[in-house]
Every structure is written in structure tokens, then in C-alpha cells.
Amino acid sequence: MDFPHLHILDADQFSRVDLENVLTGTARIEKLLGANKAFGLLDGKILASLFFESSTRTRLSFETAMNRLGGRVITTVGFQFSSISKGETLYDTMKMIEAYADIAVIRHPVEGSSRIAAGAVSIPVINAGDGIGQHPTQALLDLYTIFKEKNAVEGLRIGFVGDLKYGRTIHSLIKMLRHYNVEIVLISPVDLALPESYRKELRRENVKFEETEDIKALWDCDVAYITRIQEERFADRAEFERLKDSYTINRAFLLGSRKPTTILHPLPRVAELSTDVDDMPTAAYFRQAAYGVAVRMALLMLCLKQEIPAI
Amino acid sequence: MDFPHLHILDADQFSRVDLENVLTGTARIEKLLGANKAFGLLDGKILASLFFESSTRTRLSFETAMNRLGGRVITTVGFQFSSISKGETLYDTMKMIEAYADIAVIRHPVEGSSRIAAGAVSIPVINAGDGIGQHPTQALLDLYTIFKEKNAVEGLRIGFVGDLKYGRTIHSLIKMLRHYNVEIVLISPVDLALPESYRKELRRENVKFEETEDIKALWDCDVAYITRIQEERFADRAEFERLKDSYTINRAFLLGSRKPTTILHPLPRVAELSTDVDDMPTAAYFRQAAYGVAVRMALLMLCLKQEIPAI
Amino acid sequence: MDFPHLHILDADQFSRVDLENVLTGTARIEKLLGANKAFGLLDGKILASLFFESSTRTRLSFETAMNRLGGRVITTVGFQFSSISKGETLYDTMKMIEAYADIAVIRHPVEGSSRIAAGAVSIPVINAGDGIGQHPTQALLDLYTIFKEKNAVEGLRIGFVGDLKYGRTIHSLIKMLRHYNVEIVLISPVDLALPESYRKELRRENVKFEETEDIKALWDCDVAYITRIQEERFADRAEFERLKDSYTINRAFLLGSRKPTTILHPLPRVAELSTDVDDMPTAAYFRQAAYGVAVRMALLMLCLKQEIPAI
Numbered sequence: 033m034d035f036p037h038l039h040i041l042d043a044d045q046f047s048r049v050d051l052e053n054v055l056t057g058t059a060r061i062e063k064l065l066g067a068n069k070a071f072g073l074l075d076g077k078i079l080a081s082l083f084f085e086s087s088t089r090t091r092l093s094f095e096t097a098m099n100r101l102g103g104r105v106i107t108t109v110g111f112q113f114s115s116i117s118k119g120e121t122l123y124d125t126m127k128m129i130e131a132y133a134d135i136a137v138i139r140h141p142v143e144g145s146s147r148i149a150a151g152a153v154s155i156p157v158i159n160a161g162d163g164i165g166q167h168p169t170q171a172l173l174d175l176y177t178i179f180k181e182k183n184a185v186e187g188l189r190i191g192f193v194g195d196l197k198y199g200r201t202i203h204s205l206i207k208m209l210r211h212y213n214v215e216i217v218l219i220s221p222v223d224l225a226l227p228e229s230y231r232k233e234l235r236r237e238n239v240k241f242e243e244t245e246d247i248k249a250l251w252d253c254d255v256a257y258i259t260r261i262q263e264e265r266f267a268d269r270a271e272f273e274r275l276k277d278s279y280t281i282n283r284a285f286l287l288g289s290r291k292p293t294t295i296l297h298p299l300p301r302v303a304e305l306s307t308d309v310d311d312m313p314t315a316a317y318f319r320q321a322a323y324g325v326a327v328r329m330a331l332l333m334l335c336l337k338q339e340i341p342a343i
Numbered sequence: 344m345d346f347p348h349l350h351i352l353d354a355d356q357f358s359r360v361d362l363e364n365v366l367t368g369t370a371r372i373e374k375l376l377g378a379n380k381a382f383g384l385l386d387g388k389i390l391a392s393l394f395f396e397s398s399t400r401t402r403l404s405f406e407t408a409m410n411r412l413g414g415r416v417i418t419t420v421g422f423q424f425s426s427i428s429k430g431e432t433l434y435d436t437m438k439m440i441e442a443y444a445d446i447a448v449i450r451h452p453v454e455g456s457s458r459i460a461a462g463a464v465s466i467p468v469i470n471a472g473d474g475i476g477q478h479p480t481q482a483l484l485d486l487y488t489i490f491k492e493k494n495a496v497e498g499l500r501i502g503f504v505g506d507l508k509y510g511r512t513i514h515s516l517i518k519m520l521r522h523y524n525v526e527i528v529l530i531s532p533v534d535l536a537l538p539e540s541y542r543k544e545l546r547r548e549n550v551k552f553e554e555t556e557d558i559k560a561l562w563d564c565d566v567a568y569i570t571r572i573q574e575e576r577f578a579d580r581a582e583f584e585r586l587k588d589s590y591t592i593n594r595a596f597l598l599g600s601r602k603p604t605t606i607l608h609p610l611p612r613v614a615e616l617s618t619d620v621d622d623m624p625t626a627a628y629f630r631q632a633a634y635g636v637a638v639r640m641a642l643l644m645l646c647l648k649q650e651i652p653a654i
Numbered sequence: 655m656d657f658p659h660l661h662i663l664d665a666d667q668f669s670r671v672d673l674e675n676v677l678t679g680t681a682r683i684e685k686l687l688g689a690n691k692a693f694g695l696l697d698g699k700i701l702a703s704l705f706f707e708s709s710t711r712t713r714l715s716f717e718t719a720m721n722r723l724g725g726r727v728i729t730t731v732g733f734q735f736s737s738i739s740k741g742e743t744l745y746d747t748m749k750m751i752e753a754y755a756d757i758a759v760i761r762h763p764v765e766g767s768s769r770i771a772a773g774a775v776s777i778p779v780i781n782a783g784d785g786i787g788q789h790p791t792q793a794l795l796d797l798y799t800i801f802k803e804k805n806a807v808e809g810l811r812i813g814f815v816g817d818l819k820y821g822r823t824i825h826s827l828i829k830m831l832r833h834y835n836v837e838i839v840l841i842s843p844v845d846l847a848l849p850e851s852y853r854k855e856l857r858r859e860n861v862k863f864e865e866t867e868d869i870k871a872l873w874d875c876d877v878a879y880i881t882r883i884q885e886e887r888f889a890d891r892a893e894f895e896r897l898k899d900s901y902t903i904n905r906a907f908l909l910g911s912r913k914p915t916t917i918l919h920p921l922p923r924v925a926e927l928s929t930d931v932d933d934m935p936t937a938a939y940f941r942q943a944a945y946g947v948a949v950r951m952a953l954l955m956l957c958l959k960q961e962i963p964a965i
Contacts, residue, residue, distance in 0.1 A: 071387035076693035078721055080714075089439055092391070092417050096443040099389055099415040104721040106714050107418075107729075120922035123929075128711055128921070131943035132718040299439070300431035307434075321442035382698035400750055403702070403728050407754040410700055410726040418729075610750070611742035618745075632753035 033057060035334040039150040040158045042166040043207035051175065051211055057330035058176050058323070060340045065100065065326065067343060074103035074332065080133035081107040083160075084140040089299065090160050090170070093321070094137045097328035106133060126152035135336055138162075156335035164200060169331060170298060171204035173324040178255055180323060181294045181316050185209075191217040191250045191293075194259035194279060194304060196226040201298045202259060206230055209239070216241035217249050221275050223266060247278055251289045256281070258297045260304050282306035286314070296320060344368060346645040350461040351469045353477040354518035362486065362522060368641035369487050369634070371651045376411065376637065378654060385414035385643065391444035392418040393460075394471075395451040400610065401471050401481070404632070405448045408639035417444060437463035446647055449473075467646035475511060480642060481609060482515035484635040489566055491634060492605045492627050496520075502528040502561045502604075505570035505590060505615060507537040512609045513570060517541055520550070527552040528560050532586050534577060558589055562600045567592070568607045571615045593617035597625070607631060655679060657956040661772040662780045664788040665829035673797065673833055679952035680798050680945070682962045687722065687948065689965060696725035696954065702755035703729040704771075705782075706762040711921065712782050712792070715943070716759045719950035728755060748774035757958055760784075778957035786822060791953060792920060793826035795946040800877055802945060803916045803938050807831075813839040813872045813915075816881035816901060816926060818848040823920045824881060828852055831861070838863040839871050843897050845888060869900055873911045878903070879918045882926045904928035908936070918942060 033053050037045060046054075064070040079098040083091050086109060095105045122145060129136050130153040138149050139160040146159035146166075161167040179185050190209065192202050196218055206226070209216065210233065218226050218241060225243065234241050242249070250256045261279050266272040280303060286293065297305050297317040309315050333340050344364050348356060357365070375381040390409040394402050397420060406416045433456060440447050441464040449460050450471040457470035457477075472478040490496050501520065503513050507529055517537070520527065521544065529537050529552060536554065545552050553560070561567045572590050577583040591614060597604065608616050608628040620626050644651050655675050659667060668676075686692040701720040705713050708731060717727045744767060751758050752775040760771050761782040768781035768788075783789040801807050812831065814824050818840055828848070831838065832855065840848050840863060847865065856863050864871070872878045883901050888894040902925060908915065919927050919939040931937050955962050 068387065076690065076722075076724075078718060088419050092419065092439075092443055095417050096389060099417065100387075102387075106717050106721065108710050108714065119924045124922060127940045128714075128943045131940070132714055132947060300435060302430045318438045318442070321439045325443060379698065399730050403730065403750075403754055406728050407700060410728065411698075413698075611746060613741045629749045629753070632750045636754060 033334070033340065035337070038156050038335065040156075040168055040331060040335065041146050041150060042159065043168045043171050043204040046168070046208060046211075048211040051172075051208060053334070054172055054327065054330060055176055055179050057334060057340045058327045059180075060342050061326045061329045061333075063343055064341065065329075069341070069343065070100055070329065072102040073338065073341075074098065074101035074336065077101075077103040077135070077336065078133045079103055079105050079332070080129045080136040081105050082129065082136055082138045083107075083109045084138070084145075085161075087139050087161060089321075090139060093324045094158075094160065094328050096325050097332055100325065101329055101332060103332070122148055123152045126157075129153065130155050135332060158331060158335065161200070164198070166204055167200050168204055169328060170201045171208050172331070173320060173327040174201065174205045174257070174296060174298070175208055176327050177296055177316055177320045177323050178294070181319070182254060185212045185214065187213060188254040189215040189217065189252060190255040190257065191219055191253035192226075192257045192259075193219045193247065193250065193281070194261050195224045195265060196220045196259075197224040198265060199259045202226075202257065203230060205257070206234070210234060210237040214239070217253055218243045219245070219247055219249050221245060221261070221271070221279075223271060224261065247281075247285075248288070250281075250293060252291065253293050254291055255294045255296060258295060258301075258305050260302055276303070280304055280306065281309065283308040283312065286312065344645070344651065346648070349467050349646065351467075351479055351642060351646065352457050352461060353470065354479045354482050354515040357479070357519060357522075359522040362483075362519060364645070365483055365638065365641060366487055366490050368645060368651045369638045370491075371653050372637045372640045372644075374654050375652065376640075380652070380654065381411055381640065383413040384649065384652075385409065385412035385647065388412075388414040388445045388647065389443065390414055390416050390643070391440045391447040392416050393440065393447055393449045394418075394420045395449070395456075396472075398450050398472065400632075401450060404635045405469075405471065405639050407636050408643055411636065412640055412643060414643070433459055434463045437468075440464065441466050446643060469642060469646065472511070475509070477515055478511050479515055480639060481512045482519050483642070484631060484638040485512065485516045485568070485607060485609070486519055487638050488607055488627055488631045488634050489605070492630070493565060496523045496525065498524060499565040500526040500528065500563060501566040501568065502530055502564035503537075503568045503570075504530045504558065504561065504592070505572050506535045506576060507531045507570075508535040509576060510570045513537075513568065514541060516568070517545070521545060521548040525550070528564055529554045530556070530558055530560050532556060532572070532582070532590075534582060535572065558592075558596075559599070561592075561604060563602065564604050565602055566605045566607060569612075569616050570609065571613055587614075591615055591617065592620065594619040594623060597623065655956070655962065657959070660778050660957065662778075662790055662953060662957065663768050663772060664781065665790045665793050665826040668790070668794075668830060668833075670833040673794075673830060675956070676794055676949065676952055677798055677801050679956060679962045680949045681802075682964050683948045683951045683955075685965050686963065687951075691963070691965065692722055692951065694724040695960065695963075696720065696723035696958065699723075699725040699757070699958065700755045701725055701727050701954070702751045702758040703727050704751065704758055704760045705729075705731045706760070706767075707783075709761050709783065711943075712761065715946045716780075716782065716950050718947050719954055722947065723951055723954060725954070744770055745774045748779075751775065752777050757954060780953065780957065783822070786820070788826055789822050790826055791950060792823045793830050794953070795942060795949040796823065796827045796879065796918060796920070797830055798949050799918055799938055799942045799945050800916070803941070804876060807834045807836065809835060810876040811837040811839065811874060812877045812879065813841055813875035814848075814879045814881075815841045815869065815872065815903070816883050817846045817887060818842045818881075819846040820887060821881045824848075824879065825852060827879070828856070832856060832859040836861070839875055840865045841867070841869055841871050843867060843883070843893070843901075845893060846883065869903075869907075870910070872903075872915060874913065875915050876913055877916045877918060880923075880927050881920065882924055898925070902926055902928065903931065905930040905934065908934065
């Protein structure tokens with residue numbers, strides 16, 4: 033399994049072959065986990081978990097991934113970066129980290145900072161979210177969730193619901209889906225529509241997509257990717273009040289679906305996804321968390337150029 | 344050694360047999376530690392250390408316990424729970440943790456939250472203190488300290504001193520002691536007496552107990568469990584001023600004891616326990632910390648249904 | 655290799671033989687690291703990483719060191735010391751730590767606190783900086799950097815630049831250099847000159863040293879140890895404005911050097927060391943970070959009385 037990248041910085045870097053390798057590698061990791069054979073694959077390796085901005089879910093997912101492989105983790109969160117508060121640049125901080133760790137994951141509030149971090153060092157750097165920029169490992173775990181729950185990605189009709197304008201995870205996932213023969217349904221208030229640059233890209237790549245404000249369009253989808261609509265995104269608060277209830281997904285609504293629509297959500301959720309959906313067999317969002325660990329285990333292995341054993 | 348519980352949530356759940364199993368299991372752990380044979384017993388297992396409220400002593404005790412067994416730890420403390428600050432429920436947070444870890448320990452400021460956490464998941468959850476509620480593992484380590492220092496619990500006269508009204512550790516320990524044939528001496532200002540509900544329970548279980556304001560009652564006790572009297576607990580501050588000195592335990596006072604009174608304290612201590620007691624052979628409170636690690640190692644093993652080897 | 659110390663508390667405790675043992679031990683560690691044979695040397699041991707004051711660089715260096723040896727780490731940073739905030743003394747905190755860990759590293763804002771911490775326990779305590787006091791492991795890593803980059807310490811001409819009055823790392827390193835036959839050049843504004851007590855010590859030990867305000871004195875040095883000049887150290891701000899530029903080291907300045915002057919800096923740097931120096935072969939400050947891990951690995955081994963294998 034050839035993985036030509038040192039770093040994981042954005043969704044664009046992944047070719048179709050790369051994506052297939054991540055999916056295959058993750059499936060192997062899941063088998064290894066099931067057989068208790070993953071532990072020890074990264075014995076003696078150290079992951080630097082650098083969260084300049086707090087993100088418990090993502091941080092613990094990576095740290096779990098490294099621990100499940102037998103590796104070790106050094107962590108620092110938020111204002112504990114004392115050198116930074118003394119005026120140290122990210123470049124200098126990374127030169128230090130390079131001397132300590134074998135691989136680094138970084139979350140940073142400033143867009144593009146993960147690329148600066150990667151440029152400073154010769155160890156792999158994984159972008160775990162930089163500002164309004166990319167969050168590629170989230171997109172990969174979303175893709176794996178679709179693959180795992182549906183047995184394939186090809187041929188699916190995938191609906192995106194909610195804030196398509198600012199939703200970083202949606203943008204990254206759409207960029208990856210252009211490598212597959214899928215139909216995309218974009219469901220959002222016009223104020224929160226997918227930015228034109230992304231639609232242009234979809235057209236250029238000949239990806240079929242539709243746009244609508246009508247949430248019922250989900251009833252024809254194989255997969256529904258739900259995100260939160262945040263009040264602060266609206267110029268007109270009355271518009272938010274008008275829309276928020278119609279973009280709440282619950283069990284009663286989903287029972288109207290003409291397909292077994294698999295529900296994804298990047299979490300955390302608030303009101304947009306009702307808890308009465310949780311025990312529906314199509315509710316995949318809690319399983320996503322476990323897939324996320326497996327995906328990140330695969331990524332750690334691939335970036336460190338370690339063969340993932342097939343069993 | 345049969346341990347019928349998945350979770351450890353409160354003192355009430357422990358039968359006499361359960362308590363004996365914890366004591367026996369802990370004694371085995373101490374032997375394994377002495378022979379350098381504990382490390383590796385939980386190889387590849389992950390503990391999620393979830394401290395929604397800071398408690399360094401308890402957190403490090405659990406994390407040490409897991410590390411001494413060869414397991415791994417993922418940690419998050421206080422406001423680092425970024426999802427929670429975004430409005431995520433404890434239920435959803437725990438669904439994530441279930442996907443990451445094999446067992447979780449939780450400290451939370453809200454009473455009853457550990458039960459909610461346990462209800463969300465299929466992995467064991469250990470309550471490390473939830474508000475004014477329970478702190479069962481502290482009570483177990485107190486019980487083990489008595490057992491270890493006195494070679495038995497049966498037949499002892501055990502004095503509780505200080506704030507018996509709000510002292511969470513005292514409430515949990517008293518609930519466990521009702522399974523033993525002991526005499527309990529409750530020594531406190533009337534304002535800080537043990538709540539009637541606990542006294543009613545002691546009567547129902549036919550546990551002998553006495554109540555007094557006179558600290559000298561300790562001189563007839565085999566064990567003295569000291570806790571702090573906090574000024575803010577008193578409606579009348581003058582009452583606090585009147586009492587605080589008489590509830591300060593020091594070496595001179597303890598030399599009046601008619602028995603070798605073993606001194607316990609849940610720590611941290613402030614003025615209520617003088618440092619001139621520290622080097623008395625009966626001062627057990629620093630040894631309590633080491634017993635605490637062994638007790639928590641035993642609990643991790645029992646909850647994960649791992650046999651604790653007898654050597 | 656005999657290491658007669660339990661704790662590492664200050665630079666004064668190191669004899670010439672001790673220093674040689676640290677250098678030799680570190681060189682062995684570097685070989686073991688290169689051969690992937692360091693991992694496992696401290697299997698099952700636990701380091702308590704106690705940072706009462708934040709210092710990401712130093713903390714991660716020690717935690718990396720312990721992990722590279724196969725040991726485990728329990729960490730607590732800043733206000734997470736909840737017991738301390740409840741009024742617990744450092745003595746009591748350390749009695750707890752002694753029950754949990756095999757060795758402790760402590761950073762504390764109050765001078766002398768590491769000695770108090772060490773006095774409380776029977777496990778090794780390493781001072782990672784206490785207020786304006788000592789930071790001996792930084793001095794040891796500086797010494798090792800000189801030794802490694804120059805193949806020896808004896809006979810070198812070593813310049814110290816910047817704030818020699820308050821620079822804790824400089825004070826500790828100068829104390830160690832008195833054991834070697836070196837020439838020391840002290841380059842600073844008069845307001846920030848090395849305190850008389852240190853100069854007196856150098857005279858008593860017959861260490862050759864010169865003092866100057868002229869930065870060009872560096873051009874005759876084998877090693878230049880650069881530190882930051884902080885505005886707040888000056889009584890007269892105009893004096894700071896006058897001096898700050900002349901104490902900025904950059905590539906153009908260094909090209910004037912008559913020797914291959916190796917550049918050290920304790921980091922983080924701000925303006926006093928230009929980034930255009932970074933890719934000069936004599937720029938050793940980023941390599942210092944990696945040496946720092948190796949030095950701390952050696953110190954962990956030596957304090958725990960573990961033989962460092964020679965390969």
C-alpha cells in the first residue's frame with residue numbers, strides 16, 4: 033500500500049487511489065483491533081498532540097489511536113503553550129517538537145497554520161483543523177463511515193443538511209466525494225448555501241448535484257449528513273427563527289424516508305438532531321466515533337510508512 | 344473472585360462479599376506490586392480519565408493505577424471539554440468515550456451525573472465523586488486502610504471527627520461499615536452532626552454508634568477519621584471561632600489516647616490535623632495514598648472482569 | 655558509572671566527575687536511541703511531571719525522555735493542582751506523589767521550592783526551574799551541546815551575550831563551567847552585567863573571564879550563548895532602546911567571526927536572534943532540543959540508579 037504523502041494537510045491532496053488506500057487500511061485496522069493485534073505496531077513511537085485550540089473529541093480520538101497502536105503521546109492544550117505566549121513563532125515551536133516526537137497532530141485557530149507547521153519539520157504533520165480551513169481527517173472518517181455502513185461509496189445519493197456555507201467538515205468531504213460516482217443533494221437555507229467555489233468545482237468534475245431548501249429531499253437519499261445551523265450565522269435573526277425547526281431531524285421525520293437513510297453527524301449535536309433518532313439502526317453518528325479511531329490509526333501508520341498487516 | 348457489578352457508582356451497591364473481594368483483591372495487588380508483577384496485566388487497555396471538575400489527587404491516583412497495570416490513559420480536565428461547552432450532553436460525550444476507551448472514571452460537579460454517564464455506555468464507569476453525592480472509591484480506600492493498618496475491620500471502635508454533615512467521604516464509608524461489626528463514634532459540633540437519614544440507617548442495621556461534641560472521645564477509638572471543619576458551613580461564625588481550636592488534632596492531644604489510635608484523613612488537610620502528628624507510627628494518612636493506588640488497581644481489574652493473580 | 659546524588663536540585667551539586675558521567679551517559683543514550691535500544695530501559699516506572707508553573711518546552715522534554723525509555727508519565731499543570739488551591743502545602747502534595755511515582759520533576763514559581771519538595775520524599779526529585787533560582791538540567795543540556803558540537807569542553811572560549819544579570823540558565827551553566835579549563839567572555843550592557851557573587855566565584859576558582867559591552871567580542875569565541883534582553887529589566891527605557899539593536903545577532907554579523915562560532919540559545923527566542931542564522935551549520939540551538947531529551951533520559955537513569963548500557 034503506497035502512501036505518497038508525508039503530511040496530511042487538506043482534502044485536495046488525496047487522489048482516488050489515496051482514498052482507497054485509507055479505506056482499505058482502515059478496514060485492516062478494524063480487523064487487527066478485533067483480533068487484539070493492533071497493539072504494538074507503533075511501539076516506541078511518540079505522537080505530539082498539539083491542540084492550540086481545544087477540541088476534546090478530536091484530540092482524544094488521535095491519542096486513543098496512538099495508544100491502541102502501542103505508541104506514546106505527549107500532549108499540550110491551549111494556553112499551556114507557554115513559549116508561544118512568550119512570543120515564540122509556530123516555526124520555532126515545531127523545530128522543538130521535531131526533536132521530541134516522531135509524528136505530530138496539530139489543531140490551530142489560524143487558517144493555513146498546519147501548512148506552516150509542516151514546512152518547519154521533517155516529521156509527518158497531520159492537520160486536525162485550522163480555523164475556517166480544512167479538517168481532512170474528519171472528512172476521511174466521514175468517508176469511511178459511509179463506506180462501512182453502505183459497503184461502498186459508488187452510486188450513493190448523499191444529502192448534506194444545514195450550514196453548507198461555513199461547515200468545514202462538509203467542504204472537505206465534498207472535495208473527496210468528487211472522486212466517486214455519487215449524487216449530492218445540498219439542502220440548506222439560501223443564506224447558508226454551499227459557496228460558489230465549491231459548486232464550480234463540482235460542475236468542473238462532473239459531479240451530479242442538486243440544491244434545495246426542502247428538507248424532505250432527504251427521503252430519497254442513501255446517506256444524510258446533518259450539521260448544525262447556528263443563529264449567529266444569520267444576518268436576519270427572524271430568518272433563523274423561521275428556519276430552525278424545519279431543519280430539525282427527528283424520528284417521525286425519518287420514518288417518511290423512502291430508503292434506509294443512514295444518518296451521519298460530525299458531533300457535537302445540539303437541537304438539530306433529536307435524541308429519538310439514536311436507537312434507529314440507521315443512526316450511524318455514534319459508530320462514527322469508533323470508525324474515527326480506526327481511520328486515525330491507519331493514518332498514523334501510513335504517514336509513518338508502516339505497513340498495515342492484512343489478516 | 345466474582346464481582347457482579349459493571350460500574351462503581353455508590354457505596355450502597357457493595358455487599359459484604361463485594362467488600363471482602365475488594366479487600367482481598369487489593370491485598371493481592373499489593374503483593375504483585377511488591378514482586379514487580381502487576382505491570383502488563385492490563386496491556387493494551389485504555390482508561391478515559393474524565394475530570395469535569397479538577398481533583399488532582401484522585402485523578403493522578405487512577406492514572407497511576409492504570410499505568411502500574413500496563414494500561415494506557417487518555418485524560419481531559421475541566422474546561423478542556425470543548426464539546427460540553429458547545430452544548431453537548433453528558434450522554435453524547437459518553438457515547439464518544441465508549442468508542443475510545445475500555446473503562447472510564449468520571450468526576451463531575453453535579454450529583455447523579457455518574458449514573459447518567461454509566462447509563463449511556465456499555466463500558467465500566469467508575470464514579471470519582473459527583474457533587475455532594477458519592478465518592479465510593481475513596482470509601483473503599485479508607486476501608487482498606489483500616490483493614491491493612493489494623494489487620495481486620497471487625498470489632499474496631501472507629502471515631503469520625505469534624506464535618507459529619509457534609510463530609511461525602513464519611514457518608515460513603517459509614518454506609519460500608521454497616522456490613523461490619525464495629526462501633527462508631529460520631530464527634531462533631533451539633534451544627535455539623537451526621538444527617539438523620541444516616542443515623543436512621545445505622546439504627547436499622549443495628550450498628551452501635553454514639554454521638555458527642557467531645558473530641559476526647561477519640562482516646563477510646565482504634566481508628567480516628569479526621570475531616571476539616573469549614574467556616575463557611577456555619578450559620579453563626581462566632582460558633583465556628585468557638586469550636587475550631589477544639590477540633591484541631593495534634594501530637595500532644597493524641598498522646599492522651601488510651602489506645603494506639605490510627606489516624607486517617609482523606610486529605611488535603613489544612614489546620615485540623617497538625618504536622619507534628621506526621622511522624623507518629625499511627626499516622627496512616629500518607630500511607631492511605633499508596634493504598635489508594637492499589638485499591639484502584641483492584642477496582643480496574645474487577646470492573647474489567649480480569650482475574651487478579653494470587654502469588 | 656557512579657552517580658552519588660538522589661536529587662538534582664542545583665548546579666553546585668555537580669562535581670567534575672558528575673559532569674563527566676552525565677556527558678558520557680548522554681552519549682550512550684544517543685547511541686541507544688540511534689540503535690532503537692533505549693525503549694524499555696525504564697519499563698513500568700512512573701515519572702510525575704509536576705508543573706506548578708507552565709513550561710511547555712521543559713515539560714515535553716522530560717515527558718518525551720521518560721516515554722523514550724519506556725516509562726510512563728503522570729502530569730499535572732498549573733491550576734490543575736486543586737489540592738494546592740484548597741490550601742495544601744507542597745510537603746503534603748509531595749507525600750502523595752511519593753506514593754504514586756518512582757521519580758518526580760518539578761517546576762515551581764518559588765525559589766527553593768524544589769529543595770522543599772525533595773526534602774519531603776524518598777524518591778528522586780529533579781528541579782526543572784524554581785523561580786529566579788536554579789534550572790540545572792538546562793545547564794546540563796547546554797553543557798552537552800557544547801561538548802557534542804565541539805567534541806570537548808576544555809580549552810574553549812565561550813561568550814555569553816545578553817541579560818547576564820537575571821539569566822537563570824547562564825548562572826547555572828557558568829557554575830558548571832568553572833570545573834573546566836575554559837575562557838569566559840561576558841558581553842552585556844552594564845545594567846545587565848553578571849552579578850558580583852558569580853564573578854567572585856569565578857575569580858576564586860581561577861576561571862579566566864573578561865567583561866565587555868562590545869558584541870564584536872563574540873568574533874573570537876568558539877561558542878556564543880545568546881539570551882534575550884527584556885525591556886522590563888531596564889530602569890531607564892531609553893537605555894533599552896539604545897542597546898537592543900546592537901544585541902541582535904544575525905547572519906551578517908556572524909559572518910564577521912574569526913572562528914566557527916557555535917550558536918546556542920535556551921529558547922524561546924524573539925528578536926535577539928535572527929531567523930537568517932537558522933540554516934548556518936554553526937546554529938546549534940535547534941539541535942539543543944534533541945540533546946535535551948537525551949540528557950534528561952540520562953538523568954532519569956542516573957537518578958533511578960539504572961546502569962546506562964554502553965553499546
